[in-house]
Amino acid sequence: MAVPSIPSPTALRREGDGLRIDWSDGVSTFVSWQTLRNNCPCATCNEERAKPPNPFQVLSAAEVAAGAPAPLAMRPVGHYAYQIAWNDRHDSGIYPIETLRKLGES
Amino acid sequence: MTPQQPPMPPKFALPGVKHVLAVASGKGGVGKSTVAANLAMALHMYGQRVGLMDADIYGPSVPIMFGLGTVDQTKTPFPIVKQGLKLMSMGFLVEPSQAVIWRGPKVAQAVGTFLAQVDWGELDFLVIDLPPGTGDAQLTLSQQAPLTGAIVVTQPQDVSLIDARKGVSMFSEVKVPVLGIVENMSYFVGDDGKRYELFRAGGGRKLAAEIGVPLLAELPIDPRVAECGDTGEPIVSRYPDAPVSLAYIELGKTVVNTMLQQPAPKGLPEVQL
Numbered sequence A: 001m002a003v004p005s006i007p008s009p010t011a012l013r014r015e016g017d018g019l020r021i022d023w024s025d026g027v028s029t030f031v032s033w034q035t036l037r038n039n040c041p042c043a044t045c046n047e048e049r050a051k052p053p054n055p056f057q058v059l060s061a062a063e064v065a066a067g068a069p070a071p072l073a074m075r076p077v078g079h080y081a082y083q084i085a086w087n088d089r090h091d092s093g094i095y096p097i098e099t100l101r102k103l104g105e106s
Numbered sequence B: 001m002t003p004q005q006p007p008m009p010p011k012f013a014l015p016g017v018k019h020v021l022a023v024a025s026g027k028g029g030v031g032k033s034t035v036a037a038n039l040a041m042a043l044h045m046y047g048q049r050v051g052l053m054d055a056d057i058y059g060p061s062v063p064i065m066f067g068l069g070t071v072d073q074t075k076t077p078f079p080i081v082k083q084g085l086k087l088m089s090m091g092f093l094v095e096p097s098q099a100v101i102w103r104g105p106k107v108a109q110a111v112g113t114f115l116a117q118v119d120w121g122e123l124d125f126l127v128i129d130l131p132p133g134t135g136d137a138q139l140t141l142s143q144q145a146p147l148t149g150a151i152v153v154t155q156p157q158d159v160s161l162i163d164a165r166k167g168v169s170m171f172s173e174v175k176v177p178v179l180g181i182v183e184n185m186s187y188f189v190g191d192d193g194k195r196y197e198l199f200r201a202g203g204g205r206k207l208a209a210e211i212g213v214p215l216l217a218e219l220p221i222d223p224r225v226a227e228c229g230d231t232g233e234p235i236v237s238r239y240p241d242a243p244v245s246l247a248y249i250e251l252g253k254t255v256v257n258t259m260l261q262q263p264a265p266k267g268l269p270e271v272q273l
């Protein structure tokens, strides 16, 4: 088969302020919602991260209103990713399972 | 806590369908639709319950290949059952002469409707005839449809490694296993029963080896293929003894066996929030 088999999630659940994932290879990872939100893989966020940091950056109204990042919904996309809808109304991030694994390991 | 859920793009689960197989090609005219139709028939001949979804909304060919045309949507339940297959195509809804000039997102929307609103019921295989090429529309379709496997159709003289590689890497990107390459119109079988090579012999085999996937079939050229395609019954069912039909039946067997060996891919688990 052309696609090497990579570990896949067997169970995902909220744990405190983050996400616990059990994997098919027996590993269990944890990643905070903050880390997931900061690493949103959508095009807009990628662009945002590529810009030099702005020392005078203030939080947007939506960010302030939302408080700490938390997911409103998270659901599978095909066989390869999860989409997260955040409490700041941002929902275009589709997180491939490799990304979830990598973020959980770092 | 029940926060109001923001809208999300629809997720297309086909819980009644065991295997969803995409038939793709780097470019048009290589015989992708013909392969999709005959493969679907061949799978049916193995006793499988099969659907064929024509996602090539720019050049729908399922209606012609099965002797059908546009139908009255208000009176016809979809999918349409013909020759034992469950069929769906944009060509049932729109005259082919009405050039459909939709762009990527609209294609995805139309095809999404086919996946979500057509009652496919219980199937062993749903074969999807993808639009030719490996652009955004194809990528989106490959993401939306719960594909469990893909086949890339090529021609010997079309052995542009780049095209086929693109096809294969598109599927890798969205974690869809490529079952292999089908080489169409590779040779013809003379009246003496001998095989005469056309173009560059062995191109498909070489290509498959380079990409690291199996060569699933080498299909001979046969004018009856086109004749059958235009008159509503795939060659594999009209002339089951023709060499090309035997090759299709063999392809069907290979596909059934390959998919049986694969652990039925479970969808990703839901998240407990």
Ligand SMILES: Nc1ncnc2c1ncn2[C@@H]1O[C@H](COP(=O)(O)OP(=O)(O)O)[C@@H](O)[C@H]1O
Residues within 6 Å of the ligand: B025, B027, B028, B029, B030, B031, B032, B033, B034, B035, B061, B132, B184, B185, B219, B220, B221, B222, B223, B224, B225, B226, B227, B229, B230, B244
């Ligand atoms: N093995 C074959 N021998 C002869 N003609 C073929 C063969 N395979 C396909 N054709 C014909 O070639 C044309 C293009 O095939 P089609 O399946 O419509 O290609 P695609 O879907 O890739 O654009 C059709 O007229 C079809 O009947």
Ligand SMILES: [Mg+2]
Residues within 6 Å of the ligand: B032, B033, B034, B056, B059, B061
């Ligand atoms: Mg076609």
Ligand SMILES: [Zn+2]
Residues within 6 Å of the ligand: A040, A041, A042, A043, A044, A045, A046, A090, A092, A093
């Ligand atoms: Zn984002």
